[in-house]
Amino acid sequence: MQPNEPTRRRGAGVEAGPPGAPLAPERELFLAFTRDGRSLIDVTWQQHVLHENRRWSATEFIERIDLAQLTEADRGHVWNAGKAELTTKPGADRLARQFDAECRRHLESNPTVAKIMQACGTWSRYWNEEEAFHEATLNRLSTLLGLEPISDDTFIEYRKLFPDDDALRTLMLLAISEITAAVNYAQCARHASDPGLKALLKQIGADEIQHMNYFVSFAKALVDSGVYPPKGALAVAVFFLREGGDLQGAHRDRIEERGTHVNWWDHIEFDAIGAVDALGKKEALVFNAVERVTGVRVSSLTELEDAWMDMLS
């Protein structure tokens, strides 16, 4: 380990998945249950090893940041990201509850789908804990930098639970949310001059990519089961990419007023972080996610809409 590198826990020294499998989210979860005979205990261990392997120290990362060197843009990135991360806990809490309910709903009719739902609900605890690091680290940095405090009212507002939706659509939405976050963090890291801040933002961005890979894995397993038609995944992709769609975040002419929950991408103050937006990269990653989940290859909104409409009755 380099002297300046914050602590990460390395290798549990055991097989996380099937022999020879890389340390990564299960790419073929449906086949893991149906063809390979893997159990929920097996899949949970794979989740746990990956989680443990990727842990890092928030306090050590913060200690390595030279606060006096941060630019106004850096400070804007930290404040916006810390506030946005407040919404991930209700996202994960909802996932745990909804996917356990989905598991029980499918238990008799399709035990494999029930296992996929349970694997996702179980993984939500790791997602919740990893996102907690992002939220706590960035908001602590905001405090140390003397940035505008986030009020308790805002904190509680941002904790509102998300309403339920179809399971596949939920997973696809979360995958796209992680894509958006990952590209934003990568952009912020690119513009950060302080090495400590750059390292932290890159670490968080890497976590978000891993979360996206999990959501893609669970979504693909639902499609592979045949119970969830792929059109749901394509619908959510269109919803984000369409003219005036959610991928444009706070850039949209009008943000819908919601009493139910907070979508973090609606509230990023891009004036402070004008360099963050990278729509092309986000679109390319969404197309890639669509292909991994459904097998449908598209490279433009027009192709995506055509493929989706072909699936509609």
Place this chain on the structure above:
Amino acid sequence: MDESTIRIHLRETFSTVVNLPPDDLYGSNLTLSEIMARATGFTNSVDLMEAFARCAKSTKQRFGIRLRLPALPLDTRINEVIELFVAQALEATQEAKKNAAE
């Protein structure tokens, strides 16, 4: 295809897709959020977007016209949305005529 034909087609198709009577939809000129609340099986605005996509698919099949599906505020009224699509269809028709003449 004239303006009236496409308007009737869009109104009838959307009414069928969301399973709400035309008098309720267009007579009361419901907002998109009111339609979401009344349409059976609708969970959120992804369902609404899908309903408009079914109209767009039907329009493409019948008239060969491609309609765009922009995000619209949920307080937009349905007659305004229908007119937006009618305008798109007329524009596409004129464009096609212009291209054919060149």
